[in-house]
Amino acid sequence: MVITKEKSYQMLKTAFSGYDGGRIYYWRMSMFTRTESLKEFIRFYPVVSGIILTHIVLYLLTAIPIFPNALIFEKLAGVNLYIIEGEYWRLLTPIILHSGFPHVLFNSFSLVLFGPALEQILGKAKFLLLYIAAGVAANIATLILEPMTYIHVGASGAIFGLFGFFGAITFFRKDLLSRGNSQIILTITAIGIIMTFLQPNINVTAHLFGLIAGFLIGTAFLTKGRQSSANTMHHPGRISGRRPSLKGVPASRLILWTAILLLAVLGFLAK
DSSP: OOOOHHHHHHHHHHHTTSOOHHHHHHHHHHTTOOOOOHHHHHHHOHHHHHHHHHHHHHHHHHHSTTSOHHHHHHHHSEEHHHHHTTOGGGGTGGGGOOSSHHHHHHHHHHHHHHHHHHHHHHOHHHHHHHHHHHHHHHHHHHHHHSOTTOEEOOSHHHHHHHHHHHHHHHHHOGGGSOHHHHHHHHHHHHHHHHHHHHSSSOOHHHHHHHHHHHHHHHHHHHHHOOOOHHHHHTSTTSOOOOOOOOTTOOHHHHHHHHHHHHHHHHHHHHO
């Protein structure tokens, strides 16, 4: 049987609802694999594509000398003192602003790898809401915990929010991810937290609280979904309603996530 690209992506969305074993297998095997052309990627993941385009445009505006580079940073960067004085847009704008080419490249690449699966799972509006909410939560934590003179830019808090949401899935709906994809999430999260404390000039607060915010949002989302499997059959792409529970979560996974949490707390206290 020949499966078109359009059909394959409908299968991906349908698979996540959890009622067709064969389709779940396809989703599980394809979650973090990018085989689309640029045109297909933009078509299937318009929110991820729009965010990355915004990253690139703002980077060029801040890198090419003919543009008012300093003014853009002055008006959009997160500056705790200015936020306290009423410039509340600075809780949002740092999410789309970056300090250099390696910074924008790494964050955009991470979004390309991990954003599409969640955009398919949640839909465009909910994915965008998750991304913004995690990023803003990370910046609010930065405002509360960092000095008034602290200045920050970057989408890392929002991207760690995506990791946190995946983390909630691995805890409470492990049936929706294969063991391989769960291990990828755990590994990337652990590496991300370790690198947070090893690299200089990193907003540690934003990384950690973005991760926590994404996990809490994922937990709330999974808790809210209480539709029956029969209803889910009529709404492919929605997560069937199961109350989150730690019952059945492998001890090794609990130990690993506990170790990650302890590492994050100890690193944060020692920074």
